[in-house]
Amino acid sequence: MAALAGGGYAGLRAWPIGKEGARITLDGDARRGAYLARAAGCVACHTDTAAEGPALAGGAALDTPFGSFVPPNITPDFEHGIGSWTPEDLGRALREGISPDGEPYYPAFPFEFYAGFSDQDIADLWAALATVPPVAETRGETDMRFPFSMRSGLKLWRATALLEAESAPVLGRSxxxxxxxxxxxxxxxxxxxxxxxxxxxxxxxxxxxxxxxxxxxxxxxxxxxxxxxxxxxxxxxxxxxxxxxxxxxxxxxxxxxxxxxxxxxxxxxxxxxxxxxxxxxxxxxxxxxxxxxxxxx
Known part of the structure; x- marks a missing residue:
């Protein structure tokens, strides 16, 4: 039984998710990206305003039945933020909910609503985030209860419970x-x-x-x-x-x-x-x- 469980876990770990996207080479508009970041709730979620934390350096913990989620630092700091990312990494995170190292993000991050973002949207957001002062700190770590702490299990969740939002235009509407x-x-x-x-x-x-x-x-x-x-x-x-x-x-x-x-x-x-x-x-x-x-x- 232990061997079977171990094999199942190894299979989950090896199960590939997402798709390989093309390089994003478009020039970004930082002003438009900043507007989109406001509309998308990036500032509200990733800034701990109650504690007067630095902009986008990490948000307040979200307590749920599955554990505590802490929105991470998304400033350009290389160690604590996303300074080592590429525009493609940002696009994959936002549109697919997958980290640069291929791990699935928890659904507290509403990536399913960002699936329709265009390459231009990603380039604009990338340009905007590059203008944010880097913050060399981590404001807490996500702490999930077992078995939800096994991130590979999210691959099963994605296959059964993930619903991507439908935001495409409707013909005949204004x-x-x-x-x-x-x-x-x-x-x-x-x-x-x-x-x-x-x-x-x-x-x-x-x-x-x-x-x-x-x-x-x-x-x-x-x-x-x-x-x-x-x-x-x-x-x-x-x-x-x-x-x-x-x-x-x-x-x-x-x-x-x-x-x-x-x-x-x-x-x-x-x-x-x-x-x-x-x-x-x-x-x-x-x-x-x-x-x-x-x-x-």
Missing amino acids: KEWNRGRELVEGAAHCGACHTGRGLLGGLDATSFGGNDDLPGGSVAPSIRAAALKDAGWTANALAYALETGITPAGDVFGGSMTEVVEQGTSFLDEADRRAIAAYLLDPETELSEIDALAQLR
Whole structure:
């Protein structure tokens, strides 16, 4: 039995994951990359703002039933950060959830939402991260409970529970709505918090229904269109809240949503905040003018 278990573990270790991508040789736009880093929550997650930690030098621990996840240092420091990485390493980490040495990342890192990032997105993020001051420190280590501490087991999880986000444009929808879809379903990864998870931590197939069991005991409400409208949200109110954190009732966001706004959505331009609101409040597929005319024939 021990030999069988050992053989199974060795097989998992040897099981290749991911795919070999082409070199990323595009010139990056650091300004666009910084904007994308805000939209994608990189700053909010990888900066311990409560402890006034350095930007992107590592975030506060996320306590879950599987153990404690600590967002790592992603400054250009060679020893403690990602200074030894290549743009391809960054692309593989973000789009596939695989480290430079080929190990799978835990799903606390929402890589499934970044799968649609283009090579230009990766080049822009790489250029932006290169401008961050390197920080020669590690702010903690991820500490997983057995058997979740066996990272190779994540290969089985990827094969059974991983759901990649769908953020591609929908034919017949407005440019604003599709931009909202790109952000909500992709970079902004709203579903990572506002969607429930199964026993193994995989996202439920039905999105945005709320999550009562976030790390640290936080709760994320449903952000489905009906729930938002029942709670008094309008497109104007939602766009305003993403900028200020103030709700239609005059209250303010609490929990992790505070950091999402302060370190992320408040930095987005008004058009993108309105696009997010347009998508969340009108998720149904809208017929294009041509499709509508065709139905009248």
